[in-house]
Amino acid sequence: MYCVKCGVELDDSLEKCPLCETPVMKIRDGEKVNTVYNYEYPVININLYELKIKKVKKAVFLSFFTISVISMLEVFFQNIIVYGELKWGYYAIPSIMIFDLFLFVLLNSHTMRQNLFFIFTGLTVYFLILDYGNKNFSWSLKMGIPIVGTYCFIGFIFSFVWDKHKSDKIKIMNFFLFFVGIFLLILEFIISNKFSWSIWASIPLFVLNVMLRYTYKAYKDEFKKRLHL
Structure with missing residues (x-):
């Protein structure tokens, strides 16, 4: 022993x-x-690679955020010194801020629904600021925010599909094509209150969706063997 x-x-x-x-x-x-x-x-048990990636992402975000703050201060003081007020800086500063928001969403491991909330909130505020540059609201309330809201709402529904079928790539692709077709229809209706080009763009997506669905059901094993799905 x-x-x-x-x-x-x-x-x-x-x-x-x-x-x-x-x-x-x-x-x-x-x-x-x-x-x-x-x-x-x-x-x-500690995943050192994951910790390292998080550390790198944090460093990247802080670097870009620092550059963004310096850029916004430069734009602000340049406008004040040259024009005595915010001119083009009124549009440049919010644009830099929305860039930081998208970078934050991209580099952080939030859920899809959390990211959609950040995107919807950030773009809503961004559009309102830009639209109010001429002292009234015109396109933001009629088109900008409804389009963003539609995108985030459809993405919110798609997130539940993703959670349920994320291991089945073909099924995810089917739902994705279907939701893109729906989004195009709503997009044109918001812009012009009618359906024309969106119908011709959506129908092929719906047809491809149906064909892919039934083809995959008939040849599921072959798909998995050939495409590793």
Whole structure:
């Protein structure tokens, strides 16, 4: 019999290893006695690669955010010094801020629904600021915000489909094509209150959706074997 920790040969009568004092695992009546071993350091499974990636993403975001703050200050003071007020800087500063928002969404591991909330909130505020540049609201309330709201609402529904079928890439593609077709129809209706080009753009997507669905059902095993889906 040998010590399970240091490998020293042991007598059958020993309870502990004389070298490292590790309890001896003995067999009684054909079963192993479960012994709890106290280690100096606990064994913890840590994904070092994931931690490193998070650290890199944080560093990238902080770097761009710092550059953005400096750029916004430069634009602000340049407009104040040259014009005495915000001219083109009124549009440039919010644009830099919305860039930071999209970078934040891209580099952080939030859920799809959380990202959609950030995008909807950020773009809504952004459109209102830009539209109010001429002291009234025109296109933001009629087109900009409804389009963003439609996109985020459809994305919100799609997120549940993604959670349920994310292992089935063909099914995800089917739903994606269907939702893109729906979005195009709503998009044209918001812009022009009618349906024309969106119908011709959506019908091929719906047809491809149906064809892909039934083809995949008929040749599911072949798809998985050939395309590794």
